[in-house]
Amino acid sequence: MKLNPSQKRFLTSALLGYEKTLRNALQTLDSHNEQGILYKPHFTINKDSRNEAKKIIQNELIQIANMVKKYDLETREVDLSNSLAAHLSENWGDLVDCSSAHLGNYGEVDRTRIEDYDREMEELADTALKLAILFGNVDD
Numbered sequence: 783m784k785l786n787p788s789q790k791r792f793l794t795s796a797l798l799g800y801e802k803t804l805r806n807a808l809q810t811l812d813s814h815n816e817q818g819i820l821y822k823p824h825f826t827i828n829k830d831s832r833n834e835a836k837k838i839i840q841n842e843l844i845q846i847a848n849m850v851k852k853y854d855l856e857t858r859e860v861d862l863s864n865s866l867a868a869h870l871s872e873n874w875g876d877l878v879d880c881s882s883a884h885l886g887n888y889g890e891v892d893r894t895r896i897e898d899y900d901r902e903m904e905e906l907a908d909t910a911l912k913l914a915i916l917f918g919n920v921d922d
Contacts, residue, residue: 870914877907
């Protein structure tokens with residue numbers, strides 16, 4: 783079956799989303815419950831189910847690759863640095879909003895510690911912005 787350009791875009795979009803989810807699932811299956819600072823990711827699945835899921839995912843990725851060839855779909859280059867830059871910019875804004883002035887909107891702030899707190903938050907925000915700029919730089 784030959785697809786027109788609109789059909790190809792439609793199919794590519796659906797398969798791209800599915801592939802991203804499958805690859806994320808594989809990465810999660812291969813992780814060992816990494817230890818975060820403010821979060822503890824928890825993913826429990828028994829070993830047999832984990833192995834079965836990996837096999838199914840690998841087969842689905844092969845099926846997607848076959849469909850890309852069969853329907854002559856174009857692969858896309860996805861620049862992860864732009865996505866990271868966007869997330870870090872958002873983090874920067876959130877960190878700036880955590881100044882003692884804003885924190886006071888949620889209750890009493892210890893005035894003897896404001897200077898240290900604001901300096902720490904400013905350092906975090908500055909670093910997030912610096913990283914956003916670094917990841918946003920595009921090589922020509």
